[in-house]
Amino acid sequence: MSQPAPPTAPTTATQTAEFTVQGMTCAACTARVERGLNATPGVTGASVNLATERAHVTFDPALTSLRDLSARVRDLGYEPLSARADLSVQGMTCAACTARV
Numbered sequence: 001m002s003q004p005a006p007p008t009a010p011t012t013a014t015q016t017a018e019f020t021v022q023g024m025t026c027a028a029c030t031a032r033v034e035r036g037l038n039a040t041p042g043v044t045g046a047s048v049n050l051a052t053e054r055a056h057v058t059f060d061p062a063l064t065s066l067r068d069l070s071a072r073v074r075d076l077g078y079e080p081l082s083a084r085a086d087l088s089v090q091g092m093t094c095a096a097c098t099a100r101v
């Protein structure tokens, strides 16, 4: 009465997302966002570019989602931009992140 083993796909179901993070003004900001994203369950890799304000995240869509990642970024005190188009509110000072520490 042995059941046939389910055909488990050996492919790692990772998904890559890239989104804009606003409010980062220094390397400490990017490090914080990076660390926060990397600490999110399901995330296998995150890198954040300060100059382009882009976060590049590799994650397992079964464990997390772009929505979760956006919420995470917001938790950290930065503004994830995916659907919104108002690009006029660029980060000005580092006061926000200093206050956060």
Ligand SMILES: [Cu+2]
Pocket: 024, 025, 026, 027, 028, 029, 030, 094, 097
């Ligand atoms: Cu900063």
